[in-house]
Every structure is written in structure tokens, then in C-alpha cells.
Amino acid sequence: MSSGDKQQQLTSVDECLEKHLPPAELAEVKRILYGRDVPRITLPQSALDAAQEGSFEIKAFKFDAAKEDITTPRVVRVGLVQNKIVLPTTAPVQQQRDALLARCATIARAAAMAGVNVLCLQEAWNMPFAFCTREKLPWCEFAEPAEDGPTTQFIQKIAREHNMVIISPILERDTNHGDVLWNTAVVVSNTGRVIGKSRKNHIPRVGDFNESTYYESGNTGHPVFSTQFGKLAVNICYGRHHPQNWMMYGINGAEIVFNPSATLDGLSEPLWGVEARNAAIANSYFTCAINRVGTEHYPRPFTSADGQPAHHDLGHFYGSSYVTAPDGSRTPGLSRTSDGLLVVEMDLNLCRQIKDKWGFRMTQRLELYGPLLSAAARPDFKPQIISDSFTD
């Protein structure tokens, strides 16, 4: 058991506040912490039944926008999936993957019943997050070509079946470029067509997240995928720590940016509610933060560069997937401890309305910052420092 699982895990901050705060104070605390009230929406009984039968949480919320004279509402429903691995990491690779594909199919079916138009899975969703081990086999066997690997073919089938755009983050094997690996999100149209892919732009070397052992910084830029259900982008995991990364998806026109992640309670949890939310505010788009859940045990021990004895798990992935609107208001999170599907309806007109209100894009001064960042990247860069003559 990981340290995270030895103790009783808190299921949800939101439930804890709702249980203990008096109603008037709860409303004010939620306003200050979370923004305007985000109402729940009622889902069809079939979706609720499917969730209960499949043993995963399902929650649904709605962000509306102001009515306009000329522009009609552009309402879409997104689904965020968080899940544990299904089989032990010691099972044969293909069985592990097949079990996760079946789990995904179950949740996607409930999402379809809930009217979801765009479904996003968690980072490297068809495998355990084995990069902590720094071992190459068997984990690299989970890698596959983005365009036509078995996982992509599977996703194409269910995307077409349910008329949903699906974002499928996997470990990519780039057979056209020397078989190298990438951390890649494949974006599949509701027609079943692969629209394109987006690679993870910033790679961690923090704690056990030594992913630079496996793959390099992405080279696909900051693509925005124009779909029937809005302009979508994918900022994978550690890229959420980089505001300039979020910013480029916004500059390229994204209305919804998904952040499929895999991160631990002992490492990043106090940052979790801050970063994707700040990105939604700064860029006037919706952000969807997705984290896997549970603890994954490995057959061979590894160390964590923290002086502690070698061990067999990373710790506890805390779930807590949530959505933030361009006005900074956010939904409650999914559970910290169990599989779940978060369904969020949103009117994409809110992005433009908030740009008009707050003016962050208008006041961005990109013509100032482009040359500044370029200068700062040069080896001979001189920072703008003004010294107090008595101290320097």
C-alpha cells in the first residue's frame, strides 16, 4: 500500500464543506472559492443506471452564457473520464490494455446516454503510469502509432458509434521517425476519422515523474482542432504548469482545452485547483482538468530520489477532475478515490463574452512579449535589474 492509501482518504473537499458549513456561509465560501453557482443538470435515468452498474461516479453541471440577439447559443456537452487501472501491472500487456479498453467502452456508453459530444480520457489511459520505474520493458510495449494503432482503431469505432469526438491520450510509437516514443493525444472526430494529434510540450523530471527517460518535448506546436462541437485543444499533464503553453492554445483559438493528467496527492494536489483554473481565466476559454485515480503497484521496486527505501508504487492519484469556465467559476471535482465521469454542458459563446468583458486578450501586448521572450532565451541575455547602489 502507498502512504497515500494507508490512511483513510478524504473523498471530496466539496462534500466536506457541504456537510459542515451552515447554508449562508457555505454559499459565501463557495462564491469566493469557486465563483458563481454552477447548477447541476439532470441526466437520463439510463445514464445514472449505467454508472451505478459500472461502479463509477457520475456528476453533471451546466455553465450558461448571456443570450444575444444575433448569435444563437453554442451548447456542447463534454465528458471527463477518470479511472483506475483494471488489471494488476503484472498481467500480460495485451490483457491489461484490453481491460482498460473495455472499461473505457463502458464509461463512453454512459457518456453517450448523458448526451456527451466530446469525451476526453486521462493521460496514457490505456496503460499503467509506469514511467516511475524507468524500465523499458514491458511498458514500452504499450506504445502504438497514433494514426492507426489498436487503441486508436478502438476509439474510432466508439466515436462513430456514439457520434462523439474523443480525445485519446496514449504513449505514441512514431514509426515514421525512428520508432521514437511521444506522449500524445489523438483527436478522433465523431465521424470516426482521426483529425490529428497533439504532443505533450513540456516533460517533467520531478519526483518519480522522470518521463524524460522515455520521450522528448513535443514538436506538434499548439494545434487547435476545429470540430462540429467547438475548437478543442489538449495540454497534456505537466504542460499545465506552463502559462505560456496554455496561452498559445488560446492564441490559436481554442474554446475548450483539455488537460489529461496523472499526478499524485503528495506532489501536486494543492496546485491542482489553481493551474487549469488560472488558465481558463487568463485565456477566456473552458479548461477540463482530468487526473487518474488510485494506486498502481509494480512488480520490481524503484527509488524516488527522496532518500526513502525502494518501494513498489508511486502513491495515490487523487482524481478530482473538474471544469472551469472563462469567467473563473468552476464545477466541484469528481471523487479523490473512485472512477468517475464528469458531464459538463457549456455555451461556448461565453468565451467571447468574457473576452469582451475582461479584455485580457485585447490588453495582452503580444508585440511586447515576443521579443522579450526571444531575448531571454539567448545565452547572452541580460536581465532587467536595477540595483540599489548600496547593495550591489
Added chain:
Amino acid sequence: MSSGDKQQQLTSVDECLEKHLPPAELAEVKRILYGRDVPRITLPQSALDAAQEGSFEIKAFKFDAAKEDITTPRVVRVGLVQNKIVLPTTAPVQQQRDALLARCATIARAAAMAGVNVLCLQEAWNMPFAFCTREKLPWCEFAEPAEDGPTTQFIQKIAREHNMVIISPILERDTNHGDVLWNTAVVVSNTGRVIGKSRKNHIPRVGDFNESTYYESGNTGHPVFSTQFGKLAVNICYGRHHPQNWMMYGINGAEIVFNPSATLDGLSEPLWGVEARNAAIANSYFTCAINRVGTEHYPRPFTSADGQPAHHDLGHFYGSSYVTAPDGSRTPGLSRTSDGLLVVEMDLNLCRQIKDKWGFRMTQRLELYGPLLSAAARPDFKPQIISDSFTD
């Protein structure tokens, strides 16, 4: 009375949680929402007495860093001041200013007793935040030269007296460049010398914050002031909504970035705990978010472009000043309703230690983003959009 003051204001989210949550759940909720525990520190009785006598809140906290073999701790204490205006906005200009200067002197004296090395005042601290009126007189009379105006001379005196660096954000009258106005922070050394100034880089036009009526975007870049007590920078108010602005202070080497602000509960409060905190995380430095407090009434009515009747006040400034460390942990906030001084001790070594741990600066890829932002600023910019062929 403003709408904000008609109802009973919640004094503090932190106090509300502490009052109602059971201890074990409180600890876990605070960990998830605020990060690692930030211990209180004990202040000399003289400082506490001065606060009580002066009718302002005083709170003190401490962020430590890991001990290192070679590098000794670099411990500094900062003080954040939030306060109401003292006299009505109908009093003569000089009397209003003198009353605020006296209030500042009282709080600065307590800060000195509390061992503060660097004190930062709120935005346009020596005047009411009158830009909502869009009137030029009498409010422009509060403007003065940054280098040697009466407020700067006053600050020089108390900086020398208390051996404190003081950051003094004022409305600047630039007599060397056609008498134009700027929103400017003057940085005064603990020796009393004016080290330099930093102008507000991004100007709001949201709600009643129509400050573009009065002054333009700053032209002083992103200066970092190297002082006896660390490398300091000032990101004024609306600049906190712009991650690229925060980033440049970090690139120039800032260890502490102050964000003196004036903002309202009906407008920005759910963003308040997110933006300065995200900046501390993304840039591995300390951020100090300061907001004024109270409601300011004006003699002549103005409208707010929200369809509501003309009125005489902006609403409620919610205080809630707080400090975030590079690891994302934050102090509780000062009160939402009263004057206050927040004293925070910090070991500046934590900035470098967190850079080494998380690697955000190492993985920043500035060489990628400089050209991207420059391209995006050009009128003929083409966003990176990949269209689903069925929809475009």
C-alpha cells in the same frame, strides 16, 4: 451604501473553515486548498499593541526552506498593508492625502516593530480609487512626480527611519514627458534613496475600472530591484491577470513580486486566490497580493455600464491580502473588511530550491515561445488550426 456593504460581509473564509470543520478534515481541506501548513510566528508585544491601538489587524506567518551545506538561509520579512481611505472623498485633496500618509506612518511603525524589512502599500494608496468617476478634477490633483513628490519624500523619511525598503504605488505625474499620468510603484531603499520605479503594464477597462481614461500601458518594462533584502518586483493590479507579465519579472530574476491592487467583491473575488498564487507556482518566486478594503463614496453619481441606475460608490473592496510561496503554499488572507498588516517571513533560498525540484524554468522553452508570440502579434497571423474536414 454599496450593495456589498448592505449585507453582512463574511470576515474571512479561513476563519469560517476553522470554526466549522472538525480538526482532521480541516487539516486535509487546508492541505488541498492551501498547501503545506504555514506556521504563525509570534510578534513582539509592542507590535501587537500598536495594531490594537491603531485599530488594524496584524497577522504573521513563516515559510522556511531546506537547510543547505554551503548556502546560508536568506531570511527576510515582508509586510503587506491594506487600508480604507481615512477622510471622505469630499474633503480637500491635501487633507485626504495627509490623513492617508499619517495612517501609513502608524502601520509602518508597527511593521518596524514586527521586524519587517520590505513593506508594500496598496495601489494608489495615497488617494481614493477615484478612476470609476472618469472625472479629472479633483482626482488628478493627487498625482505627483515619482522621484520627488511629497508622498515619495514622506516615504523616503520613514524608509530611512525604520531601515525598511518601501514600495509606494501612486498616481504618477510625469513632468519630464508632457505632464502625462502613469500608475506607478516607487521603490525606495532602506537608506531612503529612490531606487527606481515600475509602471503598470496592463490597464483595465472592465466594469468601473476604466483607468484607460487616465493613463496608458506602462513603458518601464519588467524591472527587478536588487536590494539588501532580495530581488523585488511590482506587478500592479490588472497585470495579475496576465501570466506573461508575471513571467517576465521571473525571467528578470525576481524573488518576491508584489501585486498592489484595488478590486471589488462583485467583480474579481473568485479569481483573487488563483492568479497571484498561480504566478508564484509557475515562476518559482514569492507573490504578495494586496487589495484595498472598504467602500468609497463619491459626491457625484456615475454609471457602471451595467444598466443599473447611477450611484455614488464602486462597491466593496474585499482586502484579503495574502502571500504565496514558490511551492504553491499560501498564508491565510487578511480580513475582508478591515485594515490590516500581514507580516510574512520567508527564506528566499526556497525560490532556487523549488526551481531545482519542479524544473519549471528549465522546461520553459522560451526559444519556442518568443517567435510564436511575435508571430501572433502580426496582423497577418494564421492560427494553428486543424479542421475536421466534415465541419470546415
